[in-house]
Amino acid sequence: MTWLKMFLSRFLALFRKPELEEELDTEVRFHLEMETAENLRRGMTPEEARYAALRQFGGVDQAKESWRDRCWLPQVDQWVRDLRFGARSLARSPGFVTFAVLSLALGIGLNTAIFTMLRALVLQPLPYPEPWGLVKVYESMIWQGQSTYGSGVSVPNLEDWREQNRVFEDLAGFAYEGANLTHQDGAMRLMAAEVEPGVFPIMRIPPLVGRTFLPEENVPGADRVVVLSHGLWERSFGADRGIVGQKLSINGAAHTVVGVMPPGFRFPPRSAAELWTPLAFSERMRTDRGSHWVQVIARLKPGVSWVAAQLDMSEIARRLEKQHPDTNATRGVGVFPLHAETVRAMAQVLMVLAGAVGFVLLLACANVAHMVLARAVGRRRELSVRMALGAGRWRIVRLLTLESVLLAAAGGVAGYFGGRWCLDALLAFTRDQLPAGVVVTPDTTTIWFCVLASLISALLAGLIPALRVSRVDLQSALKEAGSSAGTALRRNRSVLMVWEVALALVLAVGALLLMRSLRLLNNFDLGFQPERVLTMKLELPGTRYPKREAAVAFYDRLLEQVRAVPGVSSAGAINFLPVQFSGNASLSFTIQGRDASPPGHEPSAEHRLVTPGYFQTMGIPLVAGRYLTEEDRVSGQRVVVLSRQTAERYFPNENPVGRSIRYITKVWEADWLTVVGVVGDVRTSGVYRPTPTVIYVPYGQSEWPWSSTSLVLRSQLEPAQLAATVRRLVREKDPDAAVLLVKTMESVVSDSVAGTRFLSRLFTIFSALALVLAVVGVYGVMSHLVSQRTHEIGVRMALGASRGEVLRLVLARGLRNALTGTLLGLGCTVMASFAMRHFLIGIGVVDFWTYLTAASGIIAVAVVASYVPAWRASRVDPLVALRDE
């Protein structure tokens, strides 16, 4: 503490320097006068007395100097002086300052913007009390030798887990659900979730009004209650506390409102669910160990890590496997931190972006470092004089570094504001893709990040060059103005150029890979023709259509009417649109006339329900047999259509048409289904994913009651007009049914690659910036090399070198650096593009042509940038160059 107090008092003294100096002066003068008077009394002559007093005092100036050393912080004094000197010397070269500050501001600003997003969307803990204890629990499936995670959980398994585990405070199931809320102005389609009553205690957030669900409310019959989100409560019910106890029509059934959650409560995390109803398990669900559909969240007991939880759960899974070999063979458990699960997709995009902007900042630093180095070389004389007068190496380093600290500080301030602007632009650009309930806004941490980025830039751009320069033997530099002292520095500059080329290459390859991915997408065989197809999602209130027949009748009539609309050439429906739905709904089956496969190795395929007319509307070609027709009903023969891959994989070298398959399931009484046709393959589970095997079942013969469907219409009509017509037709039939997500099939496809498009656009911008920085850098390095070697070039020319030879000499130098940089860059590129593998479509991480294009492009740019300095070198007049000495 004393140390701190002394430091503080010395620091404060800095601001009172003139006053303190004056006081010391008075004190010393008084002292000398007293001593002189004393000496006079002793009988000295006035002159003798004064001298004796001064002698006794022992050097007034030295005493004052050592007093100053004690009184305040002389180091700070020096720092301030150096800082002022730096500012003055920068002010003399405004061009340099402008460019350096701009490039640093660019780098720092971009990094600040991306960091702010990364922090809000990825690093920030989820907004629940003690969020690190929350985990998601999946069933894992070992299918054909591979373990895949992410499968839902069957209800009996969940209940066994709940009973047997020793690691969780509680586990609770939930399911994503849509809800049709009928309100004054028609049916409102809302995101909703069905949750077990345990979810709210697990999330540890109490309701704002009323209560959450009681444990006994997860039984069918007792489950007609609803908890509202704060947003919905305010928007639709005017934040009326009296809403509790009132009845709302949800999915066509009356539900009693029991509570309202506080603002900011989101469940599932970051979803847009606006109301919660109890997840009630029917008797059939409670016994069906083979349907895996419940999502499970859990809270770890204090002191239990998720790894320990994983071990305990694996133990339980092994036990269940023994008890229920028919359903649980090949089933394991995966426990994952909820945070990592929630942010994974965002983290993938933002980490790639963070890497890209990091490279831009490095490039900017390399450029500024080079300029600082060039300036330092120009100031060699001045620095030598300073050293000769006793300045230590540290002092010189400080002098040079402080200049870049000033630059970085200016760059940091400009970067902060530029970064906020970038952030706004990014947010406007990504509005639709951001998760609900996350506010991305700059705060103090952003400022600290900005300060840190500036500091690192200052060190990279200033300290390293300063250390190099100060190591050069300045005595020899003092003696000769020649260039021999600059050899080491020249090598340093080449290193900088090599790095700039490498960094620019990495970004260029990234941008090219993404651009090619998007271009490939245009010619990409999706398996269907998305042009002029309009899609929309239709949600029937489940309670109104408990039986499949009711829903079938609804769709039959609707499709009939829609087909009759003038301008509509065909129409159909499917339960999950291709490309859009990336989850899996695969079912295992057996083939008639073949031996049963061991568990986990049965044939399996994605299960899709389609209406007649679906394939024709989507333009999916028929490969063999026939399409589905209106005759494929409950009354007719049970039929299915296979995708080409399904046929090839499970019926190699034979005609599947006429053969029969049967689903392995306990949910319904499975019949033998006859294959009547084979259709072309479609990118069913998203553009990025390999085409899976698919089996199409006619919706009229479906065993599942299905409430959610996507209509597809092929038409020449204006999409908006057509959508309005369909909406009217739907409402006439059932006011509780909701029409949503009206989109052309083309935009469904392009939305599914939004991540790639987003990255591609940003990468194009970043790599263009990087290229500009690299060009400036290469040009700067080469110009400087030439100007340093003017004398040498003059000698060469005097000895008979032609202009062409000089030109080649300099260009060769540039080319050599560019080649080295390219080689270095290619190494980094492989790693960098591996990080982007999730966003590449139809193109490998190591794509020869992309790499070749980018590399030759960068080399060409580097050579062009070297050409002007080279040309200037070849114009050197040997006489002038030699006289220059």
Next chain:
Amino acid sequence: MADGKTDVLQGTLDLLVLKTLEALGAQHGWGIARRIEQVSDDALRMNHGTLYPALVRLEQRGWIRSQWGVSDNNRRARFYSLTAKGRKQLGAQEERWERMAAIVARFRRPFPEEGTL
């Protein structure tokens, strides 16, 4: 030390200043210097200039405080005086010195040789 005077030992100046202020009360720089010389019968050689950095240091530590006042001959002068903290510190310093002196004294006396008892 041809003139038989001793330099002020490194680190002893603090103690001398504190001791002086304890004896005289508030005193200006010159007064302190004179007193140190007088007490030591002019046997200590001290550049008066070194006194001032020492005074600043003691003041920064909070052991002494200073105030501008008027001297006997009616001149403006800065008077230094001991603080409570300084008084405590003086005790500690004196004790340390005594211990130190005792140790040094013990080294000056020859050790009894083994077996002479």
